[in-house]
Amino acid sequence: MRRSSCVIVGASAAGISAAVAMRRLDYRGRITVVDADPNPPYERPPLSKSLLDGTAGGLVPILPWSTYDDLEIDLRLGERVTAIDLGALQVRLGGGDRLDVDRLVLATGVTARRLTVPHADADNVVNLRDAADAWRLNSLLTRGGPLVVIGAGFIGLELAAVARQRGIDVTVVEAQPHPLAHVVGSEVASLVVDLHHGHGVRLITGATVERFVATGTTVEQVVLSTGRRIDAATVVVGVGVEPRTELAASARVDVDRWGFPVNEFGQTSRAWIFAAGDVASQAHPHLPARGRLEHWDVAQRHGEAVGSTVAGEPVRYREAPYAWSDQYTGTLQIVGRPRGTDQVVLRRGATPERFLAFWLRDGRVGAVAGMDASREIGVARRMVAANVLVDSDVLADAATDLRGLLKPRRTRTTEQLAG
Amino acid sequence: MPWIRACSVDELDDGDALQIPTNPPVAVFRADGEFFALDDTCSHGQSSLADGYVEGDQVECAWHMAKFDLRTGAALTLPATKPVCTYRVKVDGDDVSVEVPDRV
Ligand SMILES: Cc1cc2nc3c(=O)[nH]c(=O)nc-3n(C[C@H](O)[C@H](O)[C@H](O)COP(=O)(O)OP(=O)(O)OC[C@H]3O[C@@H](n4cnc5c(N)ncnc54)[C@H](O)[C@@H]3O)c2cc1C
Secondary structure (H helix, E strand, O other), X not given: OOOOEEEEEOOOHHHHHHHHHHHHOOOOOEEEEEEOOOXXXXXXXXXXOXXXXXXXXXXXXXXXXXXXXXXXXXXXXXXXXXXXXXXXXXXXXXXXXXXXXXXXXXXXXXXXXXXXXXXXXXXXXXXXXXXXXXXXXXXXXXXXXXXXXXXXXXXXXXXXXXXXXXXXXXXXXXXXXXXXXXXXXXXXXHHHHHHHHHOOOEEEEOXXXXXXXXXXXXXXXXXXXXXXXXXXXXXXXXXXXXXXXXXXXXXXXXXXXXXXXXXXXXXXXXXXXXXXXXXXXXXXXXXXXOEOOOOHHHHHHHHHHHHHHHOOOOOOOOOOOEEEEEEOOEEEEEEOOOOOOOEEEEOOOOEXXXXXXXXXXXXXXXXXXXXXXXXXHHHHHHHHHHOOEOOHHHHHOOXXXXXXXXXXXXXXXXXXXXX | OOEEEEEEHXXXXXXXXXXXOOOOOEEEEEEOOEEEEEEOEOOOOOOEHHHOEEEOOEEEOOOOOOEEEOXXXXXXXXXXXXXXXXXXXXXXXXXXXXXXXXXX
16 A cells, blocks of 8 residues: 655644644654745744844744654755645645645645835835744844834734834834724723833824835835824834635635635545644634634644644644733733623733733633733633633632632532521 | 752642742642642743643643643643753651752
8 A cells, every 4th residue: 555645835833733743643654844944944933032132042943853853754845835736646846846645734824915015025124924034124123223113913013022122213003093902902902002102112003104215125214194204224014914825726625815714623625635723714613703813822733633633533623722922021921812792801900011801701701811921821721711600800809819710619518508 | 959948838739839049940839739840941931830830740831831741841742842850859747848950
């Protein structure tokens, strides 16, 4: 019998986790992970943090280099998958090679959306997605400010924080009137905004980029829709992402506006082709409707579940999504997805530097967000998973030990009931 | 390596942990009545494992959710790939002591 052969496109959080999970479950076939990025698989979150904060931290590898050999995971780095040949059951690489395939995992992620105005590809305009972008941004920041960040998402705000810590003048431009409000609600969003104001970030809301003023291939000013002009030495564009679904045509799998639609096991519309991580369009129990979950921890866990399924042990990915974002010295952590219809409970004593917020859905904790509250977040994650009934006053009380709320309630004795 | 008193037995409930400010810092955990001591700093990020969530004989790092074995220090899940050091613990009457890496 021919040896089974799995090809994974994308050597990042989802792709590498899938490969490791397959080997853990004793998948005996060949595993090849292909990535157009030439660097040994690395963690993406540090690209907007330690790679830029002046501490000269290098790329953080996902696995020690020797592990790939130990687990017999073949890496094809610096090579692009250009097509899936369904007739020959082969994957085609840009360099001309072909790989046999009977299990395909598409872990192709997303790309940063570009602005469509002239000079959007200037020397000092950066879309931060990979290591090459981070190195370019780092060398631009070394020359000093001002930095203009377009889009106040998590990555944009992390960059603002890192640049402020390097003493660089920062302006953040956001189209929405309340940055992050659609992600964490207005109460928590305004705490995060206050944190940035406190560190001297200039935030301009309700404005978009009208055009860039450039000399040669260097942008010197950003002109906003409001007419305002801002001087810029470096511009970072963080205005959303697009799923990388180019392979859909040759693989003949469905795509939707989010990415590759998958079932709860990560299967696409073609049973032997899977999608994992950012590029997967999931009907996840924590999402109100089908959508993408774009976080490192999610991509790892989804990849692991999909890898297990490919190896013959189907696993559903249903846990509450978890995301973190480092802002100055604090870590912002979010479990689940806050909804506009939830009841928000902010723990008393909240400050921009330290807070904890719960979103109650039918009296149960549906989502949690905290800044510099990681000890509580670990417990809160279990509260979300256990779907426990809680009292909003008890949650709001900063003296409440959350672990007490997790324990199963003791049944009352007859004396207690009588007394 | 010197032994130092970390806490009293009653100071830690099951699932609790405390950090001893040695160099490097050490975290002391209580899980199902047993005490364990590990490097406090996660081998992946810079998080304090004493802030982590203890479940069975594992601790989950509070920032990026990697799990470590409290008995061996082994990294059980991504994103961690390297173990953390473990230290000897002894319980003498009411006192919990740890053989720490350096002087306080
Ligand atoms: C700067 C930055 C900071 C972040 N910080 C955080 C954070 O603090 N916390 C958090 O939770 N999340 C963070 N994220 C999000 C997190 O990194 C992503 O959710 C995660 O990387 C998704 O993993 P993935 O494996 O699905 O896809 P990706 O990481 O996007 O990887 C996809 C890979 O596929 C490759 N690829 C695509 N098409 C092809 C092809 N045809 N041929 C070959 N290779 C191909 C690409 O080169 C890429 O390496 C951050 C993201 C960025 C960019």
